Amino acid sequence: MGRAEQLLESLDLGDETLYPISPEEESHVVIDSSRRITVPSSLKRIAVQYDCDVESITFDCPRYWDGLDLLKFKMFINYMRGDNELGSYYIDDAKVSPIDENMINFTWTIGGHIAEVPGNIRFLVCAKRTGTQGNTENCWNTELNTECSVSDGMSTNQNTIYIYPDLVTQILSRLASTATYVPHVSEDGIVSWTNDQGLPNPEPIDITGPRGEKGDTGYGLCTLITSLSYTQGDIEKYSSNSYSGTWTVNSSDGVKIGDTVLLRVTNTTKTGYSYIVAKVTKIPSSTSVVCTSMGLIDKGEVGPRGEKGDLTSNIVASFAMQRNKRVYTIKFPLWETSQTSSGEKLDDNETLICIPSTAVEHAQNDYENIPLFRTYDCNAHVTDDGIRLIDAIAGDSGFNDTGKNDVFVLGMSYYEKSWIEDGYWYYSRTALPKEDYTLAKECMTPDGRDQGFAVYGKYVCGLLDGILYSSKGLAPARYLSGGGTSGRYLSYSNNISEFKKKGKRYTGGLMCDYKYIITTFWLMFGTINSQSVMAGVTNWSAQHKNLVALDNTDRIILTNSQANTYDIGCSVSIGDNENASSAPDRNIWKCHNLAECVTVLGKEKVDDNNTAVIVDAIFNSTLTTWISTFHYRSGFSDNVKGRTGCPCFTKSELTNGKYPIVFQGIEMMVGGYEIGSNVILDIADGSGISRDVYVTDDATKLSSTIETVRKTYAKLSESITVSKTNSWNYVTAMFLDLVNGAIIPTKSGLTNSGSNTGFADAVYADAATSGQREWRFFGGLWCGAVGGLSCLVADYGLSDAGWYVLSRLSINAVG
Numbered sequence: 011m012g013r014a015e016q017l018l019e020s021l022d023l024g025d026e027t028l029y030p031i032s033p034e035e036e037s038h039v040v041i042d043s044s045r046r047i048t049v050p051s052s053l054k055r056i057a058v059q060y061d062c063d064v065e066s067i068t069f070d071c072p073r074y075w076d077g078l079d080l081l082k083f084k085m086f087i088n089y090m091r092g093d094n095e096l097g098s099y100y101i102d103d104a105k106v107s108p109i110d111e112n113m114i115n116f117t118w119t120i121g122g123h124i125a126e127v128p129g130n131i132r133f134l135v136c137a138k139r140t141g142t143q144g145n146t147e148n149c150w151n152t153e154l155n156t157e158c159s160v161s162d163g164m165s166t167n168q169n170t171i172y173i174y175p176d177l178v179t180q181i182l183s184r185l186a187s188t189a190t191y192v193p194h195v196s197e198d199g200i201v202s203w204t205n206d207q208g209l210p211n212p213e214p215i216d217i218t219g220p221r222g223e224k225g226d227t228g229y230g231l232c233t234l235i236t237s238l239s240y241t242q243g244d245i246e247k248y249s250s251n252s253y254s255g256t257w258t259v260n261s262s263d264g265v266k267i268g269d270t271v272l273l274r275v276t277n278t279t280k281t282g283y284s285y286i287v288a289k290v291t292k293i294p295s296s297t298s299v300v301c302t303s304m305g306l307i308d309k310g311e312v313g314p315r316g317e318k319g320d321l322t323s324n325i326v327a328s329f330a331m332q333r334n335k336r337v338y339t340i341k342f343p344l345w346e347t348s349q350t351s352s353g354e355k356l357d358d359n360e361t362l363i364c365i366p367s368t369a370v371e372h373a374q375n376d377y378e379n380i381p382l383f384r385t386y387d388c389n390a391h392v393t394d395d396g397i398r399l400i401d402a403i404a405g406d407s408g409f410n411d412t413g414k415n416d417v418f419v420l421g422m423s424y425y426e427k428s429w430i431e432d433g434y435w436y437y438s439r440t441a442l443p444k445e446d447y448t449l450a451k452e453c454m455t456p457d458g459r460d461q462g463f464a465v466y467g468k469y470v471c472g473l474l475d476g477i478l479y480s481s482k483g484l485a486p487a488r489y490l491s492g493g494g495t496s497g498r499y500l501s502y503s504n505n506i507s508e509f510k511k512k513g514k515r516y517t518g519g520l521m522c523d524y525k526y527i528i529t530t531f532w533l534m535f536g537t538i539n540s541q542s543v544m545a546g547v548t549n550w551s552a553q554h555k556n557l558v559a560l561d562n563t564d565r566i567i568l569t570n571s572q573a574n575t576y577d578i579g580c581s582v583s584i585g586d587n588e589n590a591s592s593a594p595d596r597n598i599w600k601c602h603n604l605a606e607c608v609t610v611l612g613k614e615k616v617d618d619n620n621t622a623v624i625v626d627a628i629f630n631s632t633l634t635t636w637i638s639t640f641h642y643r644s645g646f647s648d649n650v651k652g653r654t655g656c657p658c659f660t661k662s663e664l665t666n667g668k669y670p671i672v673f674q675g676i677e678m679m680v681g682g683y684e685i686g687s688n689v690i691l692d693i694a695d696g697s698g699i700s701r702d703v704y705v706t707d708d709a710t711k712l713s714s715t716i717e718t719v720r721k722t723y724a725k726l727s728e729s730i731t732v733s734k735t736n737s738w739n740y741v742t743a744m745f746l747d748l749v750n751g752a753i754i755p756t757k758s759g760l761t762n763s764g765s766n767t768g769f770a771d772a773v774y775a776d777a778a779t780s781g782q783r784e785w786r787f788f789g790g791l792w793c794g795a796v797g798g799l800s801c802l803v804a805d806y807g808l809s810d811a812g813w814y815v816l817s818r819l820s821i822n823a824v825g
Contacts, residue, residue, distance in 0.1 A: 038115075040069075043072060049158055056159070057120045061122070063122070068116070069114075080137045084139070085116065085135065085137045091160075096327070096328060103116055129159065131158040132154055134152045232269070233272040233273075236258060248286060249306035254302045262293050265293060266293075270288070272287060272288075272307065273301065288304055333381065335442055336382070339437070340438075341354045341355075351538050351539035351542065351767065361376075366543060366544055367654060368660065368661065369579065372652045378653060382424060389402045396456040397824075400463070414475075414479060414481070417480050418467060421464050424440065424453065425442065437529055451749075452523060464526070466527075466820075466822075467676075469482065470817070472484020472486060473496055481644065486642075492599040492600060494603070500815055501784060501806075502785070506713075514710065515710075518685055519685065521751055524753065525751055538768065541765075544679075546678070548797035553593035554575070559633055561631075566584060570620065579610060579659065583606050583608070585602050586631075604635065607640055609625060610625055611625060641682055642681060646672070646677065647675070679788050681790065683786035683788055683814060684786070684788055684816050685817050690723075699731060704719050707750065709823035711723070711825075730773065730804065732759050733759025736777050739775070740771070741755040744756065773802045774802070782808050783808070786802065787802070
C-alpha cells in the first residue's frame with residue numbers, strides 16, 4: 011500500500027472537520043439594531059482577485075425599522091473597490107429568517123466587477139421604497155463597513171474587462187433569460203402574441219369597440235419655417251390676436267385654408283426661435299401664406315447655469331459612501347493651566363500617528379487613507395453664482411497642473427466644533443452632521459447647504475500673461491521692480507482687483523482656508539508649535555558675490571564657508587546688479603535676472619578654499635553676479651514622498667528653516683508671508699494694543715473702505731491684543747469663530763511666552779492708535795522662531811506690498 015493510500019485509510023470518516031461547511035453553517039454578516047455591520051474574521055477576505063460568482067455571503071438584517079417592513083423594500087449593496095470605483099449589487103433573495111421572523115436573510119454573490127481590483131472594500135446596505143410615480147419615499151442605510159478586502163491574484167489569460175458594475179450585470183442576465191413577447195395586430199383589431207422561448211402566449215384581445223359618432227372636421231397643425239428675425243417686442247406685436255399679414259415661408263405644401271399653423275421666426279432678443287400661432291386665411295403661392303395671428307409660443311428665459319458634466323456630483327456621491335460617524339478630537343491646556351504646546355488626541359484620533367515625509371522617505375501617516383483627511387489634486391472653477399465645480403482630478407486625462415490651469419486640493423466636507431472646559435480647550439471634527447457641530451464655512455453652498463466637498467488653492471500664485479494662477483512651475487508673484495514677469499503689487503487692497511480678473515468669485519486666500527490648514531495640523535500632529543514639526547522657509551536669508559566669472563555655466567563660485575549656507579534642494583535666485591560692493595535688493599529684477607527661483611542641485615569642490623554651488627539653470631556670470639536665497643517655485647511637493655512633509659533629505663532638515671512645507675497636498679511657507687484676503691484689522695480703541703477683526707465670506711463685498719467694511723463685514727466677537735507694540739509678542743491664546751470661518755490669536759506677549767511654549771509663534775503690531783492693517787500669515791525668509799502657522803504680522807497698511815508678500819488663490823468666497 012502506498013503512502014497516500016495509508017494516509018487515506020487512517021482518516022476518520024466520521025470527523026466533521028474533514029468536510030466543507032454547508033451554507034447553513036457558515037458564519038453570517040450581521041447588521042445590528044444600530045445599523046452597524048459586523049463581518050466575521052473568516053469572511054473579511056471576500057474574494058481573490060479575478061474571482062467571479064464563486065463566493066456568496068449571507069446577511070442577517072433587522073426586518074422592521076420604526077414600523078417599516080424592509081422586506082417590502084428594494085435592497086442593494088453599494089460598494090467601492092480598492093481603486094475607488096463604485097458599484098451596486100441588487101439583492102433578489104431577501105426572505106424572512108427561518109429562526110427569527112423579525113430578521114431578514116439575504117446573500118451577496120461576489121461578482122467579477124468587485125473582484126477585478128485587489129484592495130480594501132467599503133460597502134453598505136441600502137433599502138429603498140418608491141411610490142407609484144417612481145419617486146423614493148423611504149430610504150434606509152447601514153453604516154459604512156471598511157473591514158473587507160479582495161486579496162491579490164494572478165490571471166494567466168488576458169484579463170476580462172468588466173464593463174458593467176454588478177447591478178447592471180444582474181439586469182442584463184435577467185433580460186437574457188426572459189422571454190420576449192411580440193404583439194401582432196390584425197386588420198380586424200385582434201391583438202395576439204408570439205415569444206422567443208416557446209412559452210404559452212396570452213389570450214388574443216379584441217381592441218375594437220362600438221363604432222363611435224362622427225367627429226368634427228379636424229384641421230392640420232404644422233410648422234411653417236420663415237427666414238425672418240425680430241426682436242421680442244416685434245414678435246409680441248405680430249403675434250397679437252387678430253393681426254393679419256402675409257408671411258414668406260419655405261413651403262406651404264400640405265397646408266389648407268383654415269389650418270392652424272406655427273410660424274417659426276428667429277428671436278434676436280432671446281437668441282432662439284419663437285412660434286406665432288396663426289390661422290391660414292389665404293395661400294397666394296407655394297412659398298407664402300396669409301394668416302391671422304392667435305398667440306405666441308415663446309422661448310423661456312435663460313435659466314441658471316447648470317453644472318458642468320457629472321464629475322462634481324460623482325465626487326460628492328463617492329465621498330458620501332465613505333462618510334462615517336467617527337470623531338477626531340484634540341485637547342490642549344489653556345495658557346493658565348499649562349504652557350506646554352503638546353495636546354492629547356481623543357476619540358477616534360487617539361492612536362493615530364503622523365510623521366512628515368521627506369524627499370527620500372515616505373514616513374508613517376495614519377491619516378492619508380482616512381476618508382475625512384484624504385486629499386486629492388484637482389482642477390476646479392467657480393461660477394459667478396458661487397457654484398464650485400470640479401473639472402478634473404489628478405490621474406484623469408483632462409487634469410493639468412501646469413500652464414493656465416488652476417490646481418486645488420480637494421477633500422471631503424466636514425463638521426467642526428471648538429469649546430473650553432475645565433481649563434482645557436478642544437477642537438473636534440467629523441464627517442457627518444452632529445449635534446453642536448458646525449458645517450465648515452468653506453464647505454457651504456451660497457444658500458448654506460453642505461456642498462459635499464472642499465477645495466483649497468494648492469500653490470502660492472504665480473503669473474501667466476498678467477493673470478494670477480495656482481499652477482505648477484511658477485515663481486511666486488510679488489512686488490518686483492525693474493523687469494521680469496513675476497512682478498505684481500500684491501496687498502489686501504490690490505488683491506481685490508487682481509483676482510477679479512479671473513472671475514466674480516475669485517479671491518486671494520481666505521480666513522477659512524487658513525483655518526482648515528491650522529486646525530488640521532493640530533489634529534494630525536497633536537501640537538500647536540508648528541515649527542517643532544516643520545519650520546518652513548523661515549531661516550534662509552543670505553546673499554553672496556560670485557568669485558569667478560564663467561560663460562555658459564550652471565554654477566556660482568564661493569568660499570567654502572559661504573557655500574556651506576546653500577543646502578542641496580534649496581531655492582535661490584541669481585542676478586547681476588553691476589555692483590561688486592553691495593548685494594542687490596530682492597525687490598529688484600537685477601537680483602533675479604540670470605536665474606529666478608532655481609534649485610541648488612549640488613556642490614563641487616574647486617580648490618582648497620572654494621566650492622561651486624550648482625543650480626538648475628545656465629547663465630553667464632561676472633564678478634558682479636550675486637546668489638541670493640529666495641522663494642521656492644510652485645511644484646516642489648512633487649519631490650516629497652508623501653502629501654505632508656518637506657523636500658529635504660534628512661529628518662533634522664525638517665526644522666532647519668530652509669525648506670518649504672507641503673501639508674495635505676497644500677504647498678506653503680515658501681519664503682514669504684501670505685495675505686488674508688477677506689480680513690482686515692481695525693485699530694479702533696486708540697490704545698494701539700488692540701485690533702478689531704472684520705471678515706466677509708462674499709467676494710462681491712470685498713472693500714478697502716473702512717466705513718463699508720464696518721457695515722458689510724462681520725465683526726468677530728474677539729479682538730487681537732498684544733502686550734507690547736513695535737515688538738514681537740508670542741501667542742498664548744487663539745480664538746475660533748466657526749460661524750465666520752475665522753481663526754485669530756487673541757492674546758500674546760504674556761509672561762513666560764516664547765518660542766518653546768504655547769503656540770510658539772508671534773504677533774507683530776505697530777504703535778499706531780488708529781487706521782487699518784492687512785493680515786499676513788506664516789512668515790518670511792528671515793523671521794526665524796517667530797514664524798509658523800500661528801504667526802501674524804499686523805503692522806502694514808491695506809495697500810502695502812513687498813517682495814516677501816505672496817498670495818494664494820481661493821474660490822470659497824461664495825457668500
